[in-house]
Amino acid sequence: MKEIFTAKTVDDAKALAAEKFGVSAEKITFTVLEEPKKGLFGMKGEARVEAEYEKSKAETAADYIVSVMRSMGYDPTVEISDIEGGSLLEIKGEGVEGIIGRRGETLDALQYLASLVANRSDKNYYRISTDCCGFRAKRKVQLEELARKMVAKAKRTGRTVALEPMNPYERRIIHAAVAEIENATSRSVGEEPYRKVLISSTERSEHSGYRGQRRSGPQDRRNGNRRNGRRREEFKARSLDISSSFEKDYKKPKPEDEMGTNLYSKIEF
Numbered sequence: 539m540k541e542i543f544t545a546k547t548v549d550d551a552k553a554l555a556a557e558k559f560g561v562s563a564e565k566i567t568f569t570v571l572e573e574p575k576k577g578l579f580g581m582k583g584e585a586r587v588e589a590e591y592e593k594s595k596a597e598t599a600a601d602y603i604v605s606v607m608r609s610m611g612y613d614p615t616v617e618i619s620d621i622e623g624g625s626l627l628e629i630k631g632e633g634v635e636g637i638i639g640r641r642g643e644t645l646d647a648l649q650y651l652a653s654l655v656a657n658r659s660d661k662n663y664y665r666i667s668t669d670c671c672g673f674r675a676k677r678k679v680q681l682e683e684l685a686r687k688m689v690a691k692a693k694r695t696g697r698t699v700a701l702e703p704m705n706p707y708e709r710r711i712i713h714a715a716v717a718e719i720e721n722a723t724s725r726s727v728g729e730e731p732y733r734k735v736l737i738s739s740t741e742r743s744e745h746s747g748y749r750g751q752r753r754s755g756p757q758d759r760r761n762g763n764r765r766n767g768r769r770r771e772e773f774k775a776r777s778l779d780i781s782s783s784f785e786k787d788y789k790k791p792k793p794e795d796e797m798g799t800n801l802y803s804k805i806e807f
Contacts, residue, residue, distance in 0.1 A: 540590040548573060548585045555589035566591045593654040596625035596665040602655045603627060603648060607637060624665025627652070634669045642677055646705060678711055685715035685737070689722045693739040699775070703734045712737075747762055 540561065550571055556563040572586040593601070600616040607614045614631040621702040621726065629637065635670070638645045649668040656666050688699045709726055712735045716724040721741035726733055 539592065540588065542571065543587050543589055545587075546574065548587060551587035552589070553583050554589075555587065559589070559591045561591060565632055568711050573578070573663075575684040577686055594602060595659075596627065598750050599625075599656040599666045601654040602652050606648065606651075607634070612637065620666060621665070624667065626667045626669060629670040632763070635673075638670050638673050642673055645673065646707075657730065671721070674777060681711045682715040685712045685724075687721065687757050688737045689716060689739070692722065693741065696739065698736050701735045703732045704730070705731075706733075709733070709735050 541555070541558065543551040543554045543558070550593040552563050552566070552568055555566055555568070559566060567590045568768055569590075570585070570589040572583070573586055574583045574585055576582070579581075596618045600618055603616055604614055612631060612634055614629050614634050614637075617630060619628065621628045626638060632770060637648065645668055652668065653666040657664055683707070692699045702786065704712070713724050713726075716722050716737055721739055723740055724735050724737045726735055728734055
């Protein structure tokens with residue numbers, strides 16, 4: 539953004555530019571094109587200053603969010619703060635909590651679009667995260683509690699528990715919570731947007747023992763071998779059925795689900 543401003547003095551011209559761009563003069567690059575000349579009766583002429591200001595990616599994202607929300611009937615303000623690798627955009631204003639949506643889905647969508655707008659100018663990725671009315675912190679607490687409950691269920695039943703599909707950010711919260719619990723493990727399966735977390739117990743469950751069962755004889759072992767053979771064949775057939783839904787087509791965990799990544803890592807488009 540570049541524009542020429544004219545005023546009685548250079549400082550006045552710079553002040554006009556700062557007011558027009560809505561930022562402090564320190565953020566603007568000025569080139570003085572013409573200064574008033576001294577005459578017999580004081581200064582003669584006017585000062586002409588070329589002002590150039592380029593919005594940061596965070597400011598670009600914030601302006602986009604404001605414009606979208608105003609078109610929806612909101613009147614928000616966006617407070618920008620620095621985070622690792624980018625900026626956090628906190629949406630504030632009367633009634634703005636309506637933008638959060640069910641489990642933050644609308645807020646996530648707005649964050650995704652704002653990130654696209656902010657990063658379209660070059661290939662250097664800048665992370666944009668959005669929050670509204672402290673939703674992210676509240677949701678984190680809910681997910682951590684859910685993880686603990688599902689671990690308890692997995693240990694009680696001896697079975698793997700599947701959670702509903704979640705976005706990468708929420709899956710990482712689940713993984714982090716499970717990692718803090720002994721004898722529990724988690725992994726992500728499926729393809730976006732249906733990718734979800736599986737939670738399992740690593741301790742020997744009483745459900746897997748043989749307490750109370752009679753000792754098997756030769757005939758039982760022969761029958762068991764036949765049944766096990768059929769199960770292996772059925773399992774092999776199911777594992778080769780790639781035409782089924784994502785529930786049967788589990789993939790290896792993706793990089794964004796690794797515990798070493800940051801909770802606000804780059805969105806994979």
